[in-house]
Amino acid sequence: MVQRVLEVDKLKVGIRDDGRKISIVNGISFHLHKGETLGIVGESGCGKSMTSLSLMGLLPPGVERHDGDVRLGDLRFKDFTKKDWRKIRGKKISMIFQEPMSSLNPVYTIGEQIMEMILSHEKVSKKAARARALEMLKLVGIPRPEQVLDEYPYQLSGGMRQRVMIAIALSCNPEVLIADEPTTALDVTIQAQILELMKDIQNKLHMSIVLITHDLGVVAEMCDRVIVMYAGEVVEESSVVELFDHPKHPYTKGLIASLPDVEEQREYLSSIPGVVPAPGNMPSGCRFAPRCSLAHDRCIETPPQFTTESGSQVKCWLFEEKESEVAAT
Amino acid sequence: MTKEQKVLLKVENLKKHFPVKGGIFGNKTLQHVKAVDGVSFEVMEGETFGIVGESGCGKSTTGRTILRLLEPTEGNIYFQGRNLAELNNSGMRKLRKDIQIVFQDPFASLNPRMKIQDIIEEPLINFGVTDRKERERRLLEVADQVGLTPAQLTRFPHEFSGGQRQRIGIARALISKPKLIIADEPVSALDVSIQSQVLNLMRDLQKELGLTYIFISHDLSVVKHFCDRIGVMYLGKMVEIAEKSRLYDKPMHPYAEALLSALPSPHPLKKKKRIILKGDVPSPSNPPSGCTFHPRCASCMDICKTDQPTLQVVEDQHAVSCHLYTEAGKHSFAAGEPV
Numbered sequence: 001m002v003q004r005v006l007e008v009d010k011l012k013v014g015i016r017d018d019g020r021k022i023s024i025v026n027g028i029s030f031h032l033h034k035g036e037t038l039g040i041v042g043e044s045g046c047g048k049s050m051t052s053l054s055l056m057g058l059l060p061p062g063v064e065r066h067d068g069d070v071r072l073g074d075l076r077f078k079d080f081t082k083k084d085w086r087k088i089r090g091k092k093i094s095m096i097f098q099e100p101m102s103s104l105n106p107v108y109t110i111g112e113q114i115m116e117m118i119l120s121h122e123k124v125s126k127k128a129a130r131a132r133a134l135e136m137l138k139l140v141g142i143p144r145p146e147q148v149l150d151e152y153p154y155q156l157s158g159g160m161r162q163r164v165m166i167a168i169a170l171s172c173n174p175e176v177l178i179a180d181e182p183t184t185a186l187d188v189t190i191q192a193q194i195l196e197l198m199k200d201i202q203n204k205l206h207m208s209i210v211l212i213t214h215d216l217g218v219v220a221e222m223c224d225r226v227i228v229m230y231a232g233e234v235v236e237e238s239s240v241v242e243l244f245d246h247p248k249h250p251y252t253k254g255l256i257a258s259l260p261d262v263e264e265q266r267e268y269l270s271s272i273p274g275v276v277p278a279p280g281n282m283p284s285g286c287r288f289a290p291r292c293s294l295a296h297d298r299c300i301e302t303p304p305q306f307t308t309e310s311g312s313q314v315k316c317w318l319f320e321e322k323e324s325e326v327a328a329t
Numbered sequence: 330m331t332k333e334q335k336v337l338l339k340v341e342n343l344k345k346h347f348p349v350k351g352g353i354f355g356n357k358t359l360q361h362v363k364a365v366d367g368v369s370f371e372v373m374e375g376e377t378f379g380i381v382g383e384s385g386c387g388k389s390t391t392g393r394t395i396l397r398l399l400e401p402t403e404g405n406i407y408f409q410g411r412n413l414a415e416l417n418n419s420g421m422r423k424l425r426k427d428i429q430i431v432f433q434d435p436f437a438s439l440n441p442r443m444k445i446q447d448i449i450e451e452p453l454i455n456f457g458v459t460d461r462k463e464r465e466r467r468l469l470e471v472a473d474q475v476g477l478t479p480a481q482l483t484r485f486p487h488e489f490s491g492g493q494r495q496r497i498g499i500a501r502a503l504i505s506k507p508k509l510i511i512a513d514e515p516v517s518a519l520d521v522s523i524q525s526q527v528l529n530l531m532r533d534l535q536k537e538l539g540l541t542y543i544f545i546s547h548d549l550s551v552v553k554h555f556c557d558r559i560g561v562m563y564l565g566k567m568v569e570i571a572e573k574s575r576l577y578d579k580p581m582h583p584y585a586e587a588l589l590s591a592l593p594s595p596h597p598l599k600k601k602k603r604i605i606l607k608g609d610v611p612s613p614s615n616p617p618s619g620c621t622f623h624p625r626c627a628s629c630m631d632i633c634k635t636d637q638p639t640l641q642v643v644e645d646q647h648a649v650s651c652h653l654y655t656e657a658g659k660h661s662f663a664a665g666e667p668v
Contacts, residue, residue, distance in 0.1 A: 043520035143608075157609040187383035188549065189606045192591040196605060214520065217550075217593030240597045258525035260554035261595055265574075268532065269525035269554065275490045 005175050005208050006032040006055075006093075011068035013050050013059065014279070021066055022280040024050050026232040029068075032176065037202065037209040039223035039240070041216060041255075045276050047232040048212045052180050055210070056095050057085040072176065091121045094174035098181040100161035104153040110137070111149035114168050121172045136167040139204075141197060159190035163197065170201065180212045195221055216259055220244060228252050231276055231287040238312030248314040250292045286317065294318060334373040336407075337509060337541050338395070343368045343404035345387075345394045349614060362614045364390040366565035367404075369640065372509070377535070377542040379556030379573070381549060381588075385610060387565040388545045389433075392511045395543070396428055397421050408509070426456050429502035433514035435494035439486040445497055446482040452505045467504055474537070475500045475530060492523035496530065503534065511543045516551060528555055549592050553577055561585045564621040565613055567640055571647040581649040583626045620652065632657055 008030050014023035025047040032038050042048045053059050055070060057080060070077040072092055080088075097103040105113060114133035118124065124132070130149070137145035140163040153161055162182065169177060179198070183191040195218065202209060211222055219226055219240065226243050228236040228251065236249040247253045254272040274291040277283060283290055289299040299317050307319045346361040365387040372378045380388045393399045395406055397413060406413040408428065416424065429452075432438040439448055446468055453464050472482060475496040486494060495515060502510055512531070516524040528551070534540060546552050552559055553573055560570040561582065569582040580586040587604040606625050611617055617624050623633040632652050640650040653659075 043522060159609055187547065187610075188591040189383065189588060190609070191593075192603060192605055195593075196603075215593070216521075217595060220595060220597045221593045223597075244596050254522060258522050259595065260525075260528075260550040265554075268529050271525035271529060272522040273526075275492065275523070 002036075003034045004031045005034050005073065006210070007071040008051075008055070009069050009071070011051065011054060011070060012066040013047070013054050013063060014066050015063055017280065020280075023066060024063070024232055024279050025054070026282075027068060028227075028229070028232075028234045030227050030234065030237065032208050032210060033225075034175075034208055035202070035206050036224045037211055037222050039219040039226040040210065040212045040229060041214065041219055041226060042229035043214060043255075043276060045231075045279075046229040048229050049180055051229075052095070052178050052210065052212050055178055056089060056093060058089075058095075086120075090117050090169070090174065091172045092174055093176045093178065094169040094172070095178040095180065096162070096165045096169050096182050098184050100158055100165050100185065101153075103165060104161055106153055109150050109152055110156075110164050113164075114171055117168050117171050132171065133167075136171050137164075139170070139201065140164070140167045142167075158186055159193060162186060162190075162194055166194075166197065166201070170205065170207075173205065174207070176208050176210065178210045178212070181214070182211070183218060184213070184215070191218075198222070216256065228255070231282060232279065233287060234313075234315065235288065236312060236314045238314075242310070242312055246310070246312075248309055248312055248319065249288075249316050250294050250318075251288045254291075286315075334375070336371050337374040337409065338372040338543075339405075339407040340371070340391075340395065341369050341405040341407070343391065343394060343406065344402045345390050345399055346402045360614050362612075363565050363616065364613055365394060366613075366616075368562070368565070368567045370560050370567060370570055372541060372543060373558075374508075375535075375539055375541055376557040377544055377555060379544045379546065379552040379559040380562060381546060381552050381559060382562035383547060383588075383610060385564075385613060386562040387613070388547075388562050389513050391562070392430065392513050392543060392545050396425065396430055396511060398430075423456075426452075426505045427507050428509045428511065429505060429507040430511045430513060431495070431498050431502050431515045434518055435491050435498055436518070438498055439494060441486050444483055444485060445477070445489075448486070448497060449482070449500045449504055452501060456505055471500045471503045474503065474534060490523075491519050492526055495519065495527050499527075499530065499534070503538070506538075507540070509541045509543065511545070513545045514547070515544075517546065517548065524551070531555070549589060550595075561588065564610065564616055566621060566650065568622070568651070569647075569649045570640070571649075575645075575647050581643065581647065581654065582622075582651045583628055583653070584622050620650075628653060 008028065010027045010029055011025060012023050012027050013025040014021055028051065040048045050063065054065055111130060111133050114136055115129040118129040118132050134145055134149055137148060142148050142160060142163055183194050186194060213219060223240045226238060226240050227234050230251050236252050247256050257270040258272065260269060272291055277287065285301050286299045286304050289295040304315050304317045304320055306313045306315050309319045343365055344367055345365040346363050348358040349360050349362060351357050351359040368391055380391060382388045390399060394401045401414055404414060449471065450464055450468050453467060458464055469479060472479065477496060477500065516527050519527060535542065544556055556573055559573050559576050560567050563584050569585045577589060580589050587606045590604045608625050619635045620633040620638050623629045630652060638650045638652050638655060640648050642648045643654050
């Protein structure tokens with residue numbers, strides 16, 4: 001069996017409002033195999049970024065983990081102190097962010113920022129750390145790396161800054177890389193460069209990647225397995241080919257159908273009516289039911305559970321019913 | 330596109346240069362950022378003309394300069410035969426009744442202290458419709474067209490989601506009954522499922538009201554879906570203009586080709602051959618000599634480094650600005666110069 005490097009178990013993340021717990025991420029579970037790329041897709045507000053931040057112990061003030069656990073190898077995040085987190089972050093699990101412009105410190109040189117990471121995790125001399133930083137810049141394909149080492153972030157373009165971010169994230173050889181919308185702020189031609197680079201480095205270092213994105217094109221390009229999130233819950237999990245060929249959940253179907261297809265011309269795009277419900281005001285049954293064209297009474301009353309359907313996991317009554325019919329006969 | 334179509338808007342050699350100030354008192358002009366540098370194109374009545382390009386290529390500046398929200402540095406803009414660049418401010422104000430704009434960020438383009446009805450109605454007051462009943466009639470009409478209920482009109486912008494705000498922005502643009510709408514990245518800030526709602530709405534409105542759109546976007550698949558003809562911009566210049574199916578099937582300019590190939594494939598098994606461009610877009614304040622794309626171009630010839638190509642119709646309304654398709658360029662290639 002393939003080794004699982006990361007396991008998320010019924011993770012619940014949310015805020016407190018007058019003592020009332022409002023969950024943003026509502027009990028999601030998934031796992032990551034060694035060397036694979038897992039995509040997390042969903043629209044804004046579905047909780048995908050909160051999921052990734054809780055994997056890094058970086059939840060913003062006011063947002064907390066209500067329940068559930070994350071396991072990384074034999075580590076359990078549940079009983080981590082601040083100090084434990086500092087040891088893990090960057091060393092075992094690392095993250096790159098959406099905005100390469102604002103995630104680098106403008107008053108330190110590129111070299112200093114990469115060295116900071118190395119020096120805080122490994123007992124090496126400054127000289128060795130600098131040599132390692134140079135090596136990392138070469139790995140991520142930055143032209144004239146010797147000079148860039150002593151330059152400041154403002155001197156680099158968006159694509160180059162994202163490469164530096166990747167260099168920092170990978171400088172201590174983490175097992176898991178979390179990439180939160182790594183190419184959203186970049187132009188398509190630069191996006192193509194960065195995606196190519198991430199694939200290349202993954203092969204070289206045998207890393208596992210969690211790729212969070214709203215762009216299904218990027219998912220098709222990069223991922224092995226995908227989980228689809230809607231309103232704080234996972235609604236479908238499947239291999240990438242299965243997801244695009246046979247999407248199962250009505251939300252996934254709608255999402256894929258609303259993409260403009262470059263090869264096929266249609267006059268109108270299909271769209272999903274309505275908007276995502278707000279946290280704290282979620283429907284009591286299936287959370288997608290109010291926007292679903294196939295919803296019936298049961299969907300509105302009771303939330304569905306996961307069912308396995310030709311290799312995919314899907315959370316929808318349509319599939320559960322089929323199964324119970326089979327069981328009855 | 331049929332030949333009988335009338336030209337609604339004609340842009341000729343449009344330039345917009347922004348001065349970069351410096352010196353001790355900040356009063357010296359050091360150089361110019363050539364955001365738009367000699368762009369020419371025509372927009373036919375009833376069509377959707379797309380402008381695509383990466384950030385900083387001047388596509389938004391082009392849109393705003395047409396409306397004279399930014400004063401053009403040089404060039405002519407003919408709208409129904411009248412040159413907008415020569416109109417004075419009050420003349421231009423009147424003409425904006427016919428040309429309206431929808432902005433990218435639906436969160437920043439609506440005044441948070443105004444009610445929706447006041448936001449939508451404001452252009453009418455601006456254009457001198459004093460009759461309150463008439464204004465209200467128009468308000469309800471456009472609200473219905475974009476799918477807003479009368480009850481929603483008394484609310485404030487913060488109560489709406491991104492997609493609904495964009496509907497409000499569209500309603501505001503529609504109320505003066507414009508002929509041309511410049512849509513500057515109208516769906517980029519929206520999620521895919523909402524994006525398709527807005528695009529479908531815009532298409533319905535076009536059919537119903539006979540609108541002409543200039544659709545500015547960086548998203549190649551949206552542009553392909555929505556536009557009839559497309560112009561590709563790079564560093565302030567239009568490098569290729571063609572009918573959409575021609576452009577996507579057979580891009581001629583090396584930049585357009587690379588741009589289209591960079592688009593992520595819509596299916597995991599349909600991996601396509603990708604041209605990865607080296608380097609970044611150069612700064613528009615100091616563009617490269619000759620063809621501005623030459624330092625990143627895989628088919629760069631000697632002539633490209635010195636001579637600037639011009640936009641020429643190569644075949645069947647497919648215009649491209651590249652030496653690969655000019656006589657001088659072919660000559661240069663045949664002479665066996667290093668490529």
